[in-house]
Amino acid sequence: MRGRRALGPSRRLLQRRQRILYLLIELIHLRKEYDDLVAVQDLNLSIPQGEIFGLIGPNGAGKTTTIRMACGLLAPTTGRALVNGIDVSEEPERAQQLLGYLSDFFALYDDLKVWEYLDYFAHAYKMNESEIPARVSEAIAQVSLEVKRDAMIRGLSRGMKQRLGIARSIIHRPKLLLLDEPASGLDPKARLELRNLLRSLRDQGSTILISSHILTELEGFCTSIGIMEKGRMVRSGRIEEVTAAENLARDMRISWLGDASGALEEKLRGHADVSNLQLSTGDATFQFAGSDEEMAALLASLVSAGVRVKTFAEVKQTVEDLYMRLSRHEVM
């Protein structure tokens, strides 16, 4: 703060403008209290344009609360939420025009037809009158509901309603999508379609914040993640960065031929960088905190000690592993 204050006014303006253009959503010292409970505290988060941000955390971590504050449904106790540089609590309508929101539990207007529902929201988001009919058809196609276009919503299945909810949240081509558990109730095929849809939206320039429990859902698809726990953001950033930061202790798996457990155990237990060794017949897992160089040296020393190493590999970390380790405070 102090550093920025020292900058000249024009420079500061320029920096600010750059930041506004770049960061689509910015949560600043966000805090939310319910009665005596602090559901979210001192949460800072900024997501640049074009990211797919996965928000993960155990039940009650404050994900839904955070998302609801970001889209102006809840007023933060203190702190600010900016969407594309617009303060959500000061100019809610302007900010909401830029964002699409899908809540974890929702319902649709049962007494409307599918197209009428989307038409309603297209008007409610103040889209251009002339482009609405085409956009409604397009959105219906994007969630593969063409056959139900003229059906009453009350007759749709749970998954179809979920799809319609997704269509609703993208109808106005929002720059920012906030999705709270969007895949619940979808069949595997629809999940795949949802991923593809979100990817294509990202390619068209949308930024997406998605909260989910099902971590495999986010695998290979999110570009950054944030892990929440007890109302705090424990880690956040691009996946590579977060993984790299945690890679200090890598999961290793080793397997060998013959009976060499004695020598192996002695070597590994004696090594300063090895922890959590778990031995079974013919293979073992452990965590290794050293560098690549040291890893190679360890392998060489094992081989030279007469262990007939069959495989010696680093277990690739999935989002799930990362999450499990972080949420068990292993790295805190």
Added chain:
Amino acid sequence: MWKFWRNPEFVRHKRAELRPARALMVAVVVVFIAALIGLACWSERQEMLETAQRNAQRLGGQWVPYAEKVRRENPRETWLLLCRWLVGLQAGLVPFWSMFMCAQAVSGERDRRTWDFQRTTSLTAAEITLGKVLGEPILGYFAALCVLPITIWAGVAGGISFWSLLAGYVGLFAGALFLGLSGLWLSTMLESRSRGVGLIGALFVFCLMMGTYAFAASWFPGLAGFSPVAGLHSILGIKLVEAREVTPMLFGHEVPWVLVSLLLYASFGAWITIMILRNLKRDYSELRPLSRWQVVGCVAFLNFMFYALFSRNGEVVKSDELASFMVAVNGAILFLVGLGSLTPLERLKVWWRERAEGTANMFSENGLPWPWLLLSGVVAYAFMVWDILAWRMALDFHSRSLRTAALELLVVLIFITRDILFIQWCTLTRLRQPVLKGVLFLCLYYATAGVVIAISSISGEAAAVSAMNLLTPFGIFDPRSEWGHSAISTYGGMALQVGLIAMILVAISNRLGRPSLVPAVSEG
């Protein structure tokens, strides 16, 4: 914004409620019912005519010209009867339907979990309000539209001028809109769980509105203009007060009912609109009906309305009676605006922290309501003095009444401050529906006080008066209480209540000083 037929929320209701098949059915049913009523009217008049003619044949004499008159006037009277029935039914049903539907508008959407989606669209609160107030009861408006031509036709054929019919309809429609707004406001204040309470509340407000025509005989006859019946009473052929015509007074001048109704609907509707617009897009936990200055403004407005609508109604009015009456009414007003200015716990805690840091003071928006309540009391008194002085010529005026009124208002204000702070304290506990429960506790308190007073009256009137002064604000309205033996208990009661207020304030600050918890997280 004003093109309501293009308002998305209105269009949504129109689409959902008025699908062609349904609209056709409603139209047919409504016209059919109108026809049935028409038949009933016709047969009633026919029977009257036949009786008159039979009597003329049998008895002769003055029955003959009477029968002739009835025969001549029969078509006109039949149409008039039909028109009255139709107008009466509409005056009852359309406003009720409007309120009934709007009273479930927001709470119903909260219940069905569609509300969050609507709140995240770029529709402004004003647009949603307009769409809902016109859209929710659209079926009722449509039905009324279907009978409109029949009613006008019947009215004109029945000898009522087109313009008075039109004025009646304008008043009726404005009343329906006003009730719709009130219903919408009620529903924003209700959490989904209490839908039943909402309906009962709506019914209560509706009956209250219909019943306001009882004000026709009071010092403020204009207030009867709230009732849709007031504007229509000449069309309906009824009298508001037995045996005499009442005309409402505005600043001491007679004005037509429709005008008073429109004025009331517009001005009170504006306040309701302010409350709705402030809160509609907020989360339930963050509702705050009025801002601090709006509370003061609201008290001033209501007192101004009393000034505007006062009428002697041909009686001699004593200034101290009028002053006592206005103190009592202001008590109710202050209690209601006090309820409207309660601060949610979350904001109160922020205020508490800011105050510790020195960035907020007692008068802050998020602070406790009592400083503003006191200010409202002062404003109410100022307006009251002004009202009474302005009407001095029309009253049996004594300057003593202003002093008495000041003391009365002070006592009332202290009790109300205590009650509001008590309810504020309730909102800090973990009670569900704390405001409702707080009000119930207060009712319990006053019932207990009543019992205590009744018991102490066994040992003499003086004891009863003392108990009343100590425990309730009602003793002060007893004209003997200012001086003499009950003065001690009056001041004693005030001191007692101030002590209680201090205790509640201590309890509130203890509660606010408590540290917050971090959530217990289940391992996911």
